[in-house]
Amino acid sequence: MPAELFHQSIADLSAQLSAGSLSAVELTKAVLARTRAVEPSVHAFNSCDEADALAQAAASDARRAAGQAAGPLEGIPIGLKDVIAVKDQPLTASSKMLANFVSPYDATVTTKLRRAGAVIWGRLNCDEFAMGSSTENSAFGPTCNPWDVTRVPGGSSGGSSAALAAGEAIATLGSDTGGSIRQPAAFCGVVGIKPSYGLISRYGLIAYASSLDQIGPFTRTVEDAAIVLGAIAGHDERDSTSFKAEIPDYRAELGRRRGPWRLGIPKEYFGEGLDPEIGAAVEKAIAFYKAQGCEIREVSLPHTQYCLDTYYIIATAEASSNLARYDGIRYGHRSKNAKDIVDLYFQSRAEGFGAEVKRRIILGTYVLSSGYYDAYYLRAQKVRTLIRRDFLNAYREVDALITPTSPIPAFKIGEKSDPLAMYLCDIYTIGVNLAGLPGISVPCGFTASGLPIGLQLIGQPFQEANLLSIARAYERAHDWNSKHPKL
Incomplete structure:
Protein backbone atom coordinates (compact mmCIF):
# COMPACT_ATOMS: atom_id res chain seq x y z
CA MET A 1 0.00 0.00 0.00
CA ILE A 265 36.26 2.68 11.77
CA PRO A 266 37.70 5.38 14.07
CA LYS A 267 38.49 3.59 17.32
CA GLU A 268 37.99 6.81 19.30
CA TYR A 269 34.27 6.84 18.37
CA PHE A 270 33.38 3.49 19.92
CA GLY A 271 34.45 3.95 23.53
CA GLU A 272 32.91 5.04 26.81
CA GLY A 273 29.55 6.80 26.64
CA LEU A 274 28.17 5.01 23.60
CA ASP A 275 24.70 3.56 24.19
CA PRO A 276 24.88 -0.26 23.74
CA GLU A 277 21.85 -0.37 21.44
CA ILE A 278 23.33 2.28 19.17
CA GLY A 279 26.70 0.53 19.18
CA ALA A 280 25.05 -2.76 18.20
CA ALA A 281 23.08 -1.14 15.35
CA VAL A 282 26.20 0.51 13.93
CA GLU A 283 28.15 -2.75 14.20
CA LYS A 284 25.42 -4.44 12.13
CA ALA A 285 25.78 -1.72 9.50
CA ILE A 286 29.55 -2.27 9.43
CA ALA A 287 28.96 -6.01 9.01
CA PHE A 288 26.65 -5.26 6.07
CA TYR A 289 29.33 -3.28 4.26
CA LYS A 290 31.86 -6.02 4.93
CA ALA A 291 29.48 -8.60 3.47
CA GLN A 292 29.20 -6.44 0.35
CA GLY A 293 32.93 -6.75 -0.24
CA CYS A 294 34.02 -3.48 1.35
CA GLU A 295 37.39 -3.43 3.06
CA ILE A 296 36.94 -2.47 6.72
CA ARG A 297 39.92 -0.96 8.54
CA GLU A 298 40.34 0.43 12.03
CA VAL A 299 41.81 3.93 11.90
CA SER A 300 42.82 6.43 14.55
CA LEU A 301 41.90 10.10 14.91
CA PRO A 302 44.19 10.82 17.87
CA HIS A 303 43.13 14.42 18.47
CA THR A 304 39.43 13.49 18.84
CA GLN A 305 39.71 14.02 22.60
CA TYR A 306 40.30 17.74 21.96
CA CYS A 307 37.36 18.25 19.57
CA LEU A 308 34.81 19.37 22.14
CA ASP A 309 37.12 21.89 23.83
CA THR A 310 38.37 23.23 20.49
CA TYR A 311 34.86 23.57 19.11
CA TYR A 312 33.47 25.47 22.09
CA ILE A 313 36.34 27.95 21.99
CA ILE A 314 36.15 28.66 18.26
CA ALA A 315 32.35 28.54 17.98
CA THR A 316 31.71 30.81 20.97
CA ALA A 317 34.40 33.27 19.89
CA GLU A 318 32.82 33.60 16.46
CA ALA A 319 29.35 33.80 18.01
CA SER A 320 30.46 36.64 20.28
CA SER A 321 31.68 38.56 17.23
CA ASN A 322 28.68 37.75 15.00
CA LEU A 323 26.05 38.58 17.62
CA ALA A 324 27.60 41.94 18.56
CA ARG A 325 25.43 43.51 15.83
CA TYR A 326 22.24 42.81 17.84
CA ASP A 327 22.50 45.89 20.03
CA GLY A 328 19.04 47.46 20.11
CA ILE A 329 20.21 50.30 17.87
CA ARG A 330 20.45 49.08 14.28
CA TYR A 331 17.76 46.38 14.34
CA GLY A 332 16.38 43.71 16.60
CA HIS A 333 14.78 44.02 20.00
CA ARG A 334 15.05 47.45 21.66
CA SER A 335 14.36 47.72 25.37
CA LYS A 336 11.72 50.16 26.55
CA ASN A 337 13.20 50.23 30.05
CA ALA A 338 16.59 51.83 29.32
CA LYS A 339 17.62 54.99 31.20
CA ASP A 340 20.39 56.06 28.80
CA ILE A 341 22.28 54.93 25.70
CA VAL A 342 24.63 52.59 27.60
CA ASP A 343 21.74 51.07 29.49
CA LEU A 344 19.93 50.58 26.17
CA TYR A 345 22.69 48.23 25.02
CA PHE A 346 22.63 46.27 28.27
CA GLN A 347 18.85 46.03 28.58
CA SER A 348 18.17 45.21 24.92
CA ARG A 349 20.65 42.33 24.88
CA ALA A 350 19.61 41.09 28.32
CA GLU A 351 15.93 40.98 27.28
CA GLY A 352 16.46 39.79 23.70
CA PHE A 353 18.86 36.87 24.18
CA GLY A 354 18.10 33.61 25.97
CA ALA A 355 20.28 31.92 28.58
CA GLU A 356 22.25 29.63 26.24
CA VAL A 357 23.03 32.42 23.78
CA LYS A 358 24.22 34.64 26.64
CA ARG A 359 26.38 31.80 27.96
CA ARG A 360 28.11 31.37 24.61
CA ILE A 361 28.56 35.11 24.06
CA ILE A 362 30.21 35.40 27.48
CA LEU A 363 32.49 32.40 26.81
CA GLY A 364 33.42 33.78 23.40
CA THR A 365 34.10 37.27 24.66
CA TYR A 366 36.34 35.84 27.37
CA VAL A 367 38.51 33.76 25.02
CA LEU A 368 38.92 36.76 22.69
CA SER A 369 39.75 39.21 25.46
CA SER A 370 43.15 40.81 25.96
CA GLY A 371 45.59 38.39 27.56
CA TYR A 372 43.54 35.30 26.70
CA TYR A 373 43.41 35.36 22.88
CA ASP A 374 46.71 33.49 22.42
CA ALA A 375 46.05 31.07 25.27
CA TYR A 376 42.62 30.03 24.02
CA TYR A 377 41.49 31.10 20.55
CA LEU A 378 44.87 30.95 18.79
CA ARG A 379 45.72 27.62 20.40
CA ALA A 380 42.32 26.22 19.48
CA GLN A 381 42.91 27.15 15.84
CA LYS A 382 46.22 25.26 15.93
CA VAL A 383 44.52 22.18 17.40
CA ARG A 384 41.84 22.49 14.72
CA THR A 385 44.57 22.09 12.11
CA LEU A 386 45.71 18.90 13.84
CA ILE A 387 42.15 17.55 13.91
CA ARG A 388 41.75 18.15 10.17
CA ARG A 389 45.14 16.53 9.56
CA ASP A 390 43.95 13.41 11.43
CA PHE A 391 41.05 13.01 9.01
CA LEU A 392 43.19 13.64 5.92
CA ASN A 393 45.76 11.10 7.12
CA ALA A 394 42.98 8.53 7.57
CA TYR A 395 41.80 9.17 4.01
Whole structure:
Protein backbone atom coordinates (compact mmCIF):
# COMPACT_ATOMS: atom_id res chain seq x y z
CA MET A 1 0.00 0.00 0.00
CA PRO A 2 1.59 3.34 -1.02
CA ALA A 3 2.35 5.81 1.76
CA GLU A 4 0.29 8.94 2.24
CA LEU A 5 1.39 11.77 -0.05
CA PHE A 6 3.05 13.65 2.81
CA HIS A 7 5.27 10.62 3.60
CA GLN A 8 6.42 9.93 0.04
CA SER A 9 9.82 10.78 -1.41
CA ILE A 10 10.68 13.62 -3.76
CA ALA A 11 11.58 11.09 -6.45
CA ASP A 12 8.19 9.33 -6.27
CA LEU A 13 6.17 12.54 -6.04
CA SER A 14 8.06 14.14 -8.92
CA ALA A 15 7.21 11.14 -11.09
CA GLN A 16 3.52 11.54 -10.26
CA LEU A 17 3.64 15.29 -10.92
CA SER A 18 5.35 14.71 -14.27
CA ALA A 19 2.81 12.06 -15.24
CA GLY A 20 -0.08 14.38 -14.41
CA SER A 21 -1.59 12.02 -11.84
CA LEU A 22 -0.91 14.60 -9.12
CA SER A 23 -0.86 18.39 -9.07
CA ALA A 24 1.34 20.65 -6.98
CA VAL A 25 -1.77 22.19 -5.43
CA GLU A 26 -3.06 18.74 -4.40
CA LEU A 27 0.29 17.84 -2.88
CA THR A 28 0.61 21.16 -1.06
CA LYS A 29 -2.93 20.89 0.30
CA ALA A 30 -2.10 17.41 1.63
CA VAL A 31 0.98 18.78 3.41
CA LEU A 32 -0.98 21.75 4.81
CA ALA A 33 -3.74 19.47 6.10
CA ARG A 34 -1.19 17.17 7.70
CA THR A 35 0.50 20.16 9.34
CA ARG A 36 -2.76 21.42 10.79
CA ALA A 37 -3.47 17.94 12.16
CA VAL A 38 -0.14 17.22 13.87
CA GLU A 39 1.47 20.61 14.50
CA PRO A 40 -0.20 21.06 17.94
CA SER A 41 1.66 17.92 19.08
CA VAL A 42 4.97 18.55 17.30
CA HIS A 43 5.43 22.35 17.16
CA ALA A 44 7.91 22.22 14.29
CA PHE A 45 6.99 25.63 12.84
CA ASN A 46 7.47 29.17 14.09
CA SER A 47 5.22 30.51 11.35
CA CYS A 48 3.28 29.23 8.33
CA ASP A 49 1.92 31.12 5.32
CA GLU A 50 -0.61 28.77 3.74
CA ALA A 51 -1.87 31.30 1.19
CA ASP A 52 1.65 31.93 -0.09
CA ALA A 53 2.40 28.19 -0.33
CA LEU A 54 -0.80 27.53 -2.31
CA ALA A 55 -0.02 30.47 -4.63
CA GLN A 56 3.44 29.02 -5.30
CA ALA A 57 1.88 25.59 -5.96
CA ALA A 58 -0.62 27.05 -8.42
CA ALA A 59 2.21 28.84 -10.22
CA SER A 60 4.08 25.53 -10.39
CA ASP A 61 1.09 23.79 -11.96
CA ALA A 62 0.80 26.63 -14.49
CA ARG A 63 4.46 26.28 -15.46
CA ARG A 64 4.09 22.55 -15.89
CA ALA A 65 0.95 22.95 -18.00
CA ALA A 66 2.85 25.38 -20.24
CA GLY A 67 5.74 22.93 -20.60
CA GLN A 68 8.02 25.16 -18.56
CA ALA A 69 8.69 23.07 -15.45
CA ALA A 70 11.50 24.88 -13.63
CA GLY A 71 13.59 22.01 -12.35
CA PRO A 72 13.95 18.82 -10.28
CA LEU A 73 11.95 20.17 -7.32
CA GLU A 74 9.00 21.48 -9.32
CA GLY A 75 5.94 21.54 -7.04
CA ILE A 76 7.67 20.00 -3.99
CA PRO A 77 6.91 21.71 -0.61
CA ILE A 78 10.19 22.33 1.24
CA GLY A 79 10.44 23.89 4.71
CA LEU A 80 13.32 26.14 5.81
CA LYS A 81 14.92 26.52 9.21
CA ASP A 82 14.19 29.93 10.68
CA VAL A 83 17.77 31.13 10.22
CA ILE A 84 17.57 31.06 6.39
CA ALA A 85 16.21 34.21 4.75
CA VAL A 86 12.96 34.07 2.75
CA LYS A 87 11.84 37.41 1.33
CA ASP A 88 8.77 38.92 3.01
CA GLN A 89 8.65 36.11 5.59
CA PRO A 90 9.65 36.22 9.29
CA LEU A 91 13.32 35.59 10.07
CA THR A 92 13.58 35.17 13.83
CA ALA A 93 16.36 32.63 14.57
CA SER A 94 13.84 31.52 17.24
CA SER A 95 14.89 34.50 19.34
CA LYS A 96 13.06 37.37 21.02
CA MET A 97 15.83 39.54 19.60
CA LEU A 98 14.37 39.11 16.08
CA ALA A 99 10.77 38.30 17.01
CA ASN A 100 9.31 40.96 14.68
CA PHE A 101 11.91 40.91 11.91
CA VAL A 102 10.80 40.20 8.32
CA SER A 103 13.48 39.36 5.77
CA PRO A 104 13.84 41.89 2.91
CA TYR A 105 15.59 39.36 0.63
CA ASP A 106 16.06 35.67 -0.20
CA ALA A 107 19.08 33.63 0.85
CA THR A 108 21.01 32.13 -2.05
CA VAL A 109 19.68 28.64 -1.22
CA THR A 110 16.13 30.03 -1.21
CA THR A 111 16.68 31.55 -4.65
CA LYS A 112 18.08 28.25 -5.93
CA LEU A 113 15.12 26.30 -4.53
CA ARG A 114 12.74 28.67 -6.28
CA ARG A 115 14.64 28.22 -9.55
CA ALA A 116 14.32 24.46 -9.12
CA GLY A 117 10.53 24.89 -8.76
CA ALA A 118 10.17 24.20 -5.03
CA VAL A 119 7.26 25.48 -2.97
CA ILE A 120 8.89 27.32 -0.05
CA TRP A 121 6.83 26.38 2.97
CA GLY A 122 7.02 27.72 6.54
CA ARG A 123 9.67 28.86 9.02
CA LEU A 124 10.95 25.96 11.11
CA ASN A 125 11.76 26.11 14.81
CA CYS A 126 15.32 25.74 16.08
CA ASP A 127 17.51 26.44 19.07
CA GLU A 128 17.95 30.20 19.42
CA PHE A 129 20.52 31.42 16.87
CA ALA A 130 21.17 27.70 16.18
CA MET A 131 22.86 27.27 19.56
CA GLY A 132 21.82 23.96 21.08
CA SER A 133 21.36 20.24 20.63
CA SER A 134 17.69 19.78 21.49
CA THR A 135 15.56 22.70 20.17
CA GLU A 136 14.66 23.45 23.78
CA ASN A 137 16.41 26.84 23.60
CA SER A 138 13.85 28.37 21.24
CA ALA A 139 12.10 31.51 22.46
CA PHE A 140 8.93 30.06 20.93
CA GLY A 141 9.01 26.84 22.94
CA PRO A 142 10.48 23.39 22.28
CA THR A 143 9.77 21.15 19.31
CA CYS A 144 8.76 17.56 20.12
CA ASN A 145 10.05 14.38 18.55
CA PRO A 146 7.29 12.80 16.39
CA TRP A 147 8.36 9.30 17.50
CA ASP A 148 7.77 10.23 21.16
CA VAL A 149 6.47 13.71 21.87
CA THR A 150 7.92 13.64 25.39
CA ARG A 151 11.40 13.63 23.82
CA VAL A 152 13.52 16.15 21.95
CA PRO A 153 13.97 16.03 18.16
CA GLY A 154 17.64 17.01 18.46
CA GLY A 155 19.09 20.36 17.58
CA SER A 156 19.66 22.92 16.59
CA SER A 157 17.63 22.07 13.46
CA GLY A 158 14.98 20.18 15.43
CA GLY A 159 12.05 21.81 13.65
CA SER A 160 13.46 20.77 10.28
CA SER A 161 13.92 17.12 11.27
CA ALA A 162 10.63 16.85 13.16
CA ALA A 163 8.59 18.47 10.37
CA LEU A 164 9.94 16.00 7.84
CA ALA A 165 9.47 12.95 10.07
CA ALA A 166 5.91 14.05 10.89
CA GLY A 167 4.96 14.62 7.23
CA GLU A 168 4.70 18.40 7.50
CA ALA A 169 7.06 18.89 4.54
CA ILE A 170 8.51 16.71 1.78
CA ALA A 171 12.03 17.94 2.50
CA THR A 172 13.57 20.65 4.67
CA LEU A 173 16.74 22.67 5.00
CA GLY A 174 18.72 23.15 8.18
CA SER A 175 22.13 24.44 9.18
CA ASP A 176 24.96 22.46 10.77
CA THR A 177 27.64 24.13 12.90
CA GLY A 178 28.58 21.16 15.09
CA GLY A 179 26.10 18.45 14.17
CA SER A 180 22.86 20.41 13.90
CA ILE A 181 21.68 18.53 10.79
CA ARG A 182 23.07 15.07 11.44
CA GLN A 183 22.14 14.70 15.12
CA PRO A 184 18.44 15.68 14.71
CA ALA A 185 18.28 13.51 11.57
CA ALA A 186 19.40 10.58 13.73
CA PHE A 187 16.94 11.41 16.51
CA CYS A 188 14.00 11.66 14.07
CA GLY A 189 14.85 8.77 11.72
CA VAL A 190 15.49 10.75 8.53
CA VAL A 191 18.46 11.45 6.26
CA GLY A 192 20.51 14.58 6.93
CA ILE A 193 23.66 15.72 5.15
CA LYS A 194 26.16 18.38 6.17
CA PRO A 195 28.10 19.27 3.00
CA SER A 196 31.77 20.24 2.74
CA TYR A 197 32.43 23.76 4.00
CA GLY A 198 32.08 26.08 1.03
CA LEU A 199 29.97 23.82 -1.18
CA ILE A 200 26.74 25.69 -0.38
CA SER A 201 26.48 29.47 -0.08
CA ARG A 202 25.91 30.92 3.39
CA TYR A 203 24.56 34.18 1.97
CA GLY A 204 21.26 34.80 3.77
CA LEU A 205 22.05 32.43 6.65
CA ILE A 206 22.03 34.10 10.07
CA ALA A 207 25.58 33.56 11.29
CA TYR A 208 26.42 31.62 14.44
CA ALA A 209 30.06 30.56 13.85
CA SER A 210 31.04 31.58 10.34
CA SER A 211 33.95 29.17 9.85
CA LEU A 212 31.79 26.21 10.87
CA ASP A 213 28.23 26.94 9.64
CA GLN A 214 26.95 25.07 6.60
CA ILE A 215 23.44 24.67 5.14
CA GLY A 216 22.20 21.22 4.16
CA PRO A 217 19.05 19.17 3.46
CA PHE A 218 16.88 16.78 5.45
CA THR A 219 15.15 14.19 3.26
CA ARG A 220 13.43 10.82 3.48
CA THR A 221 15.95 9.03 1.26
CA VAL A 222 19.54 9.37 0.12
CA GLU A 223 18.30 9.81 -3.44
CA ASP A 224 16.22 12.78 -2.31
CA ALA A 225 19.27 14.22 -0.53
CA ALA A 226 21.18 13.98 -3.81
CA ILE A 227 18.36 15.80 -5.63
CA VAL A 228 18.17 18.68 -3.14
CA LEU A 229 21.94 18.96 -2.76
CA GLY A 230 22.32 19.25 -6.53
CA ALA A 231 19.76 22.06 -6.57
CA ILE A 232 21.39 24.21 -3.87
CA ALA A 233 25.14 23.56 -4.28
CA GLY A 234 27.51 25.78 -6.24
CA HIS A 235 29.72 28.84 -6.08
CA ASP A 236 28.24 32.18 -5.01
CA GLU A 237 30.15 35.46 -5.38
CA ARG A 238 28.19 36.92 -2.47
CA ASP A 239 29.81 34.42 -0.08
CA SER A 240 33.59 34.89 0.17
CA THR A 241 33.97 31.38 1.61
CA SER A 242 32.10 29.76 -1.29
CA PHE A 243 34.31 27.25 -3.12
CA LYS A 244 34.60 27.13 -6.90
CA ALA A 245 34.00 23.44 -7.58
CA GLU A 246 32.33 21.59 -10.42
CA ILE A 247 28.99 20.28 -9.18
CA PRO A 248 28.24 16.78 -10.50
CA ASP A 249 24.79 15.33 -11.01
CA TYR A 250 24.64 13.75 -7.56
CA ARG A 251 21.51 11.75 -8.37
CA ALA A 252 23.01 10.28 -11.54
CA GLU A 253 26.23 9.45 -9.69
CA LEU A 254 24.26 7.23 -7.29
CA GLY A 255 23.82 4.72 -10.09
CA ARG A 256 27.41 4.91 -11.32
CA ARG A 257 29.34 4.46 -8.07
CA ARG A 258 28.79 0.98 -6.69
CA GLY A 259 31.95 0.27 -4.70
CA PRO A 260 33.27 -1.74 -3.04
CA TRP A 261 34.82 0.92 -0.85
CA ARG A 262 37.51 1.04 1.79
CA LEU A 263 35.78 2.11 4.99
CA GLY A 264 37.46 3.23 8.21
CA ILE A 265 36.26 2.68 11.77
CA PRO A 266 37.70 5.38 14.07
CA LYS A 267 38.49 3.59 17.32
CA GLU A 268 37.99 6.81 19.30
CA TYR A 269 34.27 6.84 18.37
CA PHE A 270 33.38 3.49 19.92
CA GLY A 271 34.45 3.95 23.53
CA GLU A 272 32.91 5.04 26.81
CA GLY A 273 29.55 6.80 26.64
CA LEU A 274 28.17 5.01 23.60
CA ASP A 275 24.70 3.56 24.19
CA PRO A 276 24.88 -0.26 23.74
CA GLU A 277 21.85 -0.37 21.44
CA ILE A 278 23.33 2.28 19.17
CA GLY A 279 26.70 0.53 19.18
CA ALA A 280 25.05 -2.76 18.20
CA ALA A 281 23.08 -1.14 15.35
CA VAL A 282 26.20 0.51 13.93
CA GLU A 283 28.15 -2.75 14.20
CA LYS A 284 25.42 -4.44 12.13
CA ALA A 285 25.78 -1.72 9.50
CA ILE A 286 29.55 -2.27 9.43
CA ALA A 287 28.96 -6.01 9.01
CA PHE A 288 26.65 -5.26 6.07
CA TYR A 289 29.33 -3.28 4.26
CA LYS A 290 31.86 -6.02 4.93
CA ALA A 291 29.48 -8.60 3.47
CA GLN A 292 29.20 -6.44 0.35
CA GLY A 293 32.93 -6.75 -0.24
CA CYS A 294 34.02 -3.48 1.35
CA GLU A 295 37.39 -3.43 3.06
CA ILE A 296 36.94 -2.47 6.72
CA ARG A 297 39.92 -0.96 8.54
CA GLU A 298 40.34 0.43 12.03
CA VAL A 299 41.81 3.93 11.90
CA SER A 300 42.82 6.43 14.55
CA LEU A 301 41.90 10.10 14.91
CA PRO A 302 44.19 10.82 17.87
CA HIS A 303 43.13 14.42 18.47
CA THR A 304 39.43 13.49 18.84
CA GLN A 305 39.71 14.02 22.60
CA TYR A 306 40.30 17.74 21.96
CA CYS A 307 37.36 18.25 19.57
CA LEU A 308 34.81 19.37 22.14
CA ASP A 309 37.12 21.89 23.83
CA THR A 310 38.37 23.23 20.49
CA TYR A 311 34.86 23.57 19.11
CA TYR A 312 33.47 25.47 22.09
CA ILE A 313 36.34 27.95 21.99
CA ILE A 314 36.15 28.66 18.26
CA ALA A 315 32.35 28.54 17.98
CA THR A 316 31.71 30.81 20.97
CA ALA A 317 34.40 33.27 19.89
CA GLU A 318 32.82 33.60 16.46
CA ALA A 319 29.35 33.80 18.01
CA SER A 320 30.46 36.64 20.28
CA SER A 321 31.68 38.56 17.23
CA ASN A 322 28.68 37.75 15.00
CA LEU A 323 26.05 38.58 17.62
CA ALA A 324 27.60 41.94 18.56
CA ARG A 325 25.43 43.51 15.83
CA TYR A 326 22.24 42.81 17.84
CA ASP A 327 22.50 45.89 20.03
CA GLY A 328 19.04 47.46 20.11
CA ILE A 329 20.21 50.30 17.87
CA ARG A 330 20.45 49.08 14.28
CA TYR A 331 17.76 46.38 14.34
CA GLY A 332 16.38 43.71 16.60
CA HIS A 333 14.78 44.02 20.00
CA ARG A 334 15.05 47.45 21.66
CA SER A 335 14.36 47.72 25.37
CA LYS A 336 11.72 50.16 26.55
CA ASN A 337 13.20 50.23 30.05
CA ALA A 338 16.59 51.83 29.32
CA LYS A 339 17.62 54.99 31.20
CA ASP A 340 20.39 56.06 28.80
CA ILE A 341 22.28 54.93 25.70
CA VAL A 342 24.63 52.59 27.60
CA ASP A 343 21.74 51.07 29.49
CA LEU A 344 19.93 50.58 26.17
CA TYR A 345 22.69 48.23 25.02
CA PHE A 346 22.63 46.27 28.27
CA GLN A 347 18.85 46.03 28.58
CA SER A 348 18.17 45.21 24.92
CA ARG A 349 20.65 42.33 24.88
CA ALA A 350 19.61 41.09 28.32
CA GLU A 351 15.93 40.98 27.28
CA GLY A 352 16.46 39.79 23.70
CA PHE A 353 18.86 36.87 24.18
CA GLY A 354 18.10 33.61 25.97
CA ALA A 355 20.28 31.92 28.58
CA GLU A 356 22.25 29.63 26.24
CA VAL A 357 23.03 32.42 23.78
CA LYS A 358 24.22 34.64 26.64
CA ARG A 359 26.38 31.80 27.96
CA ARG A 360 28.11 31.37 24.61
CA ILE A 361 28.56 35.11 24.06
CA ILE A 362 30.21 35.40 27.48
CA LEU A 363 32.49 32.40 26.81
CA GLY A 364 33.42 33.78 23.40
CA THR A 365 34.10 37.27 24.66
CA TYR A 366 36.34 35.84 27.37
CA VAL A 367 38.51 33.76 25.02
CA LEU A 368 38.92 36.76 22.69
CA SER A 369 39.75 39.21 25.46
CA SER A 370 43.15 40.81 25.96
CA GLY A 371 45.59 38.39 27.56
CA TYR A 372 43.54 35.30 26.70
CA TYR A 373 43.41 35.36 22.88
CA ASP A 374 46.71 33.49 22.42
CA ALA A 375 46.05 31.07 25.27
CA TYR A 376 42.62 30.03 24.02
CA TYR A 377 41.49 31.10 20.55
CA LEU A 378 44.87 30.95 18.79
CA ARG A 379 45.72 27.62 20.40
CA ALA A 380 42.32 26.22 19.48
CA GLN A 381 42.91 27.15 15.84
CA LYS A 382 46.22 25.26 15.93
CA VAL A 383 44.52 22.18 17.40
CA ARG A 384 41.84 22.49 14.72
CA THR A 385 44.57 22.09 12.11
CA LEU A 386 45.71 18.90 13.84
CA ILE A 387 42.15 17.55 13.91
CA ARG A 388 41.75 18.15 10.17
CA ARG A 389 45.14 16.53 9.56
CA ASP A 390 43.95 13.41 11.43
CA PHE A 391 41.05 13.01 9.01
CA LEU A 392 43.19 13.64 5.92
CA ASN A 393 45.76 11.10 7.12
CA ALA A 394 42.98 8.53 7.57
CA TYR A 395 41.80 9.17 4.01
CA ARG A 396 45.15 7.95 2.71
CA GLU A 397 43.94 4.49 3.73
CA VAL A 398 40.16 4.66 3.36
CA ASP A 399 37.44 6.30 1.23
CA ALA A 400 35.11 7.21 4.10
CA LEU A 401 34.58 6.70 7.83
CA ILE A 402 31.71 4.99 9.65
CA THR A 403 30.63 6.12 13.13
CA PRO A 404 27.47 6.48 15.20
CA THR A 405 25.80 9.85 14.66
CA SER A 406 24.97 10.35 18.33
CA PRO A 407 26.14 8.43 21.41
CA ILE A 408 22.57 8.31 22.73
CA PRO A 409 19.01 8.21 21.32
CA ALA A 410 16.58 11.10 21.75
CA PHE A 411 16.32 12.09 25.41
CA LYS A 412 13.33 13.47 27.28
CA ILE A 413 12.49 17.17 27.15
CA GLY A 414 14.02 18.84 30.20
CA GLU A 415 16.22 15.85 31.00
CA LYS A 416 19.59 17.51 30.32
CA SER A 417 19.71 20.71 32.32
CA ASP A 418 23.52 20.64 32.61
CA PRO A 419 25.06 22.46 29.59
CA LEU A 420 28.11 20.15 29.49
CA ALA A 421 25.90 17.05 29.32
CA MET A 422 24.09 18.67 26.40
CA TYR A 423 27.34 19.55 24.64
CA LEU A 424 28.46 15.89 24.83
CA CYS A 425 25.55 14.94 22.55
CA ASP A 426 27.59 16.31 19.63
CA ILE A 427 30.82 14.46 20.45
CA TYR A 428 30.71 12.42 17.18
CA THR A 429 29.70 15.26 14.87
CA ILE A 430 31.74 18.36 15.76
CA GLY A 431 35.03 17.04 14.32
CA VAL A 432 33.45 17.04 10.86
CA ASN A 433 32.72 20.77 11.12
CA LEU A 434 36.16 21.60 12.51
CA ALA A 435 37.71 19.78 9.53
CA GLY A 436 35.27 21.19 6.95
CA LEU A 437 34.26 17.70 5.77
CA PRO A 438 30.96 16.30 4.45
CA GLY A 439 28.98 14.01 6.75
CA ILE A 440 25.66 12.23 6.39
CA SER A 441 23.35 10.52 8.87
CA VAL A 442 21.09 7.72 7.64
CA PRO A 443 18.61 5.66 9.70
CA CYS A 444 20.05 2.30 10.80
CA GLY A 445 17.53 0.90 13.25
CA PHE A 446 15.47 1.53 16.36
CA THR A 447 16.00 1.05 20.08
CA ALA A 448 13.85 -1.42 22.00
CA SER A 449 11.64 1.51 23.00
CA GLY A 450 11.10 2.52 19.35
CA LEU A 451 13.48 5.47 19.03
CA PRO A 452 15.42 5.94 15.77
CA ILE A 453 19.17 5.30 15.52
CA GLY A 454 21.45 7.10 13.07
CA LEU A 455 24.55 5.89 11.22
CA GLN A 456 27.10 8.59 10.32
CA LEU A 457 29.30 8.38 7.24
CA ILE A 458 32.10 10.95 6.91
CA GLY A 459 33.54 11.64 3.47
CA GLN A 460 36.55 13.32 1.92
CA PRO A 461 36.39 17.06 1.10
CA PHE A 462 34.02 17.79 -1.79
CA GLN A 463 33.45 14.07 -2.42
CA GLU A 464 29.71 14.23 -1.69
CA ALA A 465 28.94 12.04 -4.72
CA ASN A 466 30.97 9.19 -3.26
CA LEU A 467 29.55 9.74 0.23
CA LEU A 468 25.97 9.64 -1.05
CA SER A 469 26.67 6.44 -3.00
CA ILE A 470 28.08 4.71 0.09
CA ALA A 471 25.02 5.76 2.11
CA ARG A 472 22.66 4.69 -0.68
CA ALA A 473 24.19 1.20 -0.77
CA TYR A 474 23.17 0.68 2.86
CA GLU A 475 19.77 2.31 2.50
CA ARG A 476 18.74 0.19 -0.50
CA ALA A 477 19.26 -3.02 1.50
CA HIS A 478 17.19 -1.84 4.46
CA ASP A 479 13.72 -0.40 4.94
CA TRP A 480 14.22 1.97 7.86
CA ASN A 481 13.12 4.98 5.79
CA SER A 482 9.74 3.36 5.07
CA LYS A 483 8.73 3.53 8.74
CA HIS A 484 6.90 6.59 10.02
CA PRO A 485 5.84 7.80 13.48
CA LYS A 486 2.21 7.32 14.46
CA LEU A 487 0.99 10.71 15.58
